[in-house]
Amino acid sequence: MKLMHNILKKIKPHFEKEGALSALYPAYDAFETFLFVPNHTSQSGTHIRDSVDLKRTMVIVIIALLPCLFFGMWNTGYQYHLQLASAGLQSIEDYNFWDHFFFGFWKFMPLVIVSYVVGLSVEFAFAVNRKHQVNEGYLVTGMLIPLTMPIDVPLWMLALSVIFAVVIGKEVFGGTGMNILNPALTARAFIFFAYPTKMSGDKVWVHSADKIDGVSGETALGQLASLVDIDPNDETVISKISEFSSDGAYSLSNSFLGIIPGSVGETSVIAIMIGAAILLFTGVGSFRIMASMFIGGLSMAYVFNLVAPDTNLFMSLDPIHQLCIGSFLFGMVFMATDPVSAAQTNKGKIIYGFLCGVLSVLIRVFNPAYPEGVMVAILFMNVMAPLIDHYVVEANIKKRLKRLKVDE
Amino acid sequence: MKSFFNKQHQKLIADPMGDQNPITIQVLGICSALAITTQLENALVMTLAVIFVMTSASSIISILRNHIPNRIRIIVQLLVVASLVALVDQILKAFLPDASEQLSVFIGLIITNCIIMGRLEAFAMGNKLWDSFLDALGNAFGYGWILVAVAFVRELFGSGKLMGYEVPGFSYLYELGYMNNNLMILPPMALIVVGLIIWMQRSRNNDLIEEN
DSSP: HHHHHHHHHOOOOOOSSTTTTGGGHHHHHHHHHHHOOOOOOSSSSSOOOSSOOHHHHHHHHHHHHHHHHHHHHHHHHHHHHHHHHTTTSOGGOOOOOHHHHHHHHHHHHHHHHHHHHHHHHHHHHHHHHHTTTOEEEEEEEEOOOOOOOOTTTTTHHHHHHHHHHHHHHGGGGGTOOSSSHHHHHHHHHHHHHHOHHHSSSSSSSTTTTTGSSSSSOHHHHHHHTOOOOOOOOOOOHHHHHHHTTSSSTHHHHHHHTTTTTTSSSTTTTHHHHHHHHHHHTTOOOOOOHHHHHHHHHHHHHHHHHHHHHTTOHHHSOHHHHHSTTHHHHHHHIIIITOOOTTTOSSSHHHHHHHHHHHHHHHHHOOOTSEEEEEEEEHHHHHHHHHHHHHHHHHHHHHHHHHHHHOOO | OOOOOOOHHHHHHHHTTTTTTTTTOOOOHHHHHHHHHTTTHHHHHHHHHHHHHHHHHHHHHHHHHSSSOOOGGGHHHHHHHHHHHHHHHHHHHHOOOOHHHTTTTTHHGGGGGGHHHHHHTTGGGSOOHHHHHHHHHHHHHHHHHHHHHHHHHHHHHSSSEEEEEOTHHHHHHHHHHHOGGGGGGSSHHHHHHHHHHHHHHHHHGGGSSSSO
């Protein structure tokens, strides 16, 4: 560390004003502040002394994501080996815990590296061009993007979606803190609509599922989408439905633990709950949004339960089970709570979260083309958030004006 | 005596192509720019249709400008444009049935293209024939080159073709794992591509950026 410090100190004059490389000062600044606590002090006005800044906040979110990350790696390997076993090629007992984990690790790390290298390069380019500091907004986005991807996504597509998300989702609005949409979801939406064959169907969620015949790597949501208009007495339908019962592949306990196919980070409810606990304990994530979104999703699922016809298993699925599959909870904890794109007022947060939950379940049940309704729902509510805030503030102003009249 | 094609005339043509572009600066005629730019061929047909309608309409209105009663001028303008559009529609149906079918209502909707009515109202009603003709030509080309540029990007990346033909190098790319970008064919991408053109134009010319 001392060596790094000395090197940075030595080359600093080149980057300062009138140095040969002064145009690249934001890049230098980013490295210096990333590695060391900067000795900058405020130049004027009052200021608050606090150890929490953007960088610390971001690091906490990264820590909260680690359980999902590690579990996702393990699950990637486990699902792959399970698939080999079900195709009769190998037995699942041939592999131990670390085999699963390291298989997933080597498959997943390229996604993380591509996401960070491409995303940070774009951020650096913009910072140098606009002569502002590189800020840490991308640290979390860069981790979220690969976690929402299927494991086999081609790297160039990932890179393209990262560029799209950073440039169109963030930099055109003015950079970190100014974006309307959540950049990580923008990336996922881009790749979802641009290359649907790589982002949906039953052959993308488990590594190289398309090369092995006769196995299904369908997500629980995809499976459910095929159970919307069914004959309850049909043989194949009954076998499909049994997969959601307590000893099936998509049972509640499997969904809760996360040993089902899906995007890398979304499967395990336990890992997400650990992340949520870290976010709530440190006060980084908003409790109001998480709770109201959970209640929103739950109440929508209950309403569907009440009106569900016999021929629609998607609607009659148990509400808790409904929320445990797909990326509902992952979106709730890590995407909807994004402090930039969510609603800002306390009341607004509750309305925003509730509608996120309601829309997520509504879209996933009624539109089989988008089984992943959470993504679309949160993006939609991101757009609506300023409107919600506006009306909350207006209502407050009205209320206080009334009080003023009474006093007169 | 004024020359036949002086500096002012040049400006009439050049301005709408660049810093007074009807789409990127005045943000008019966006609807058709978004709707028909999935294929280059459609964009070219549309451009030609608009060039014809605009130049003819501007010339006719310019000739009639001293005889049109002020209170019914919009109706007269609309009548002229509508008959010209009907003409274009019939010609396309006769000679380019495929393109006509793909463009479907959008040929008819040239009538409501804000650029045409805008130029008639703002320019042709108060200027001489030759000036009005050049102004219409410039604006139609300004509209057209944006359309063609957007359609070029969208068709190339969206379906890997140009003018309906496969692009030669793409077969190698497909083997390497390249795929066509479906989003390019969807409407949002047209908005984004137009937005990127606006961004480029504004970063080249700082005068275009409004002060807050």
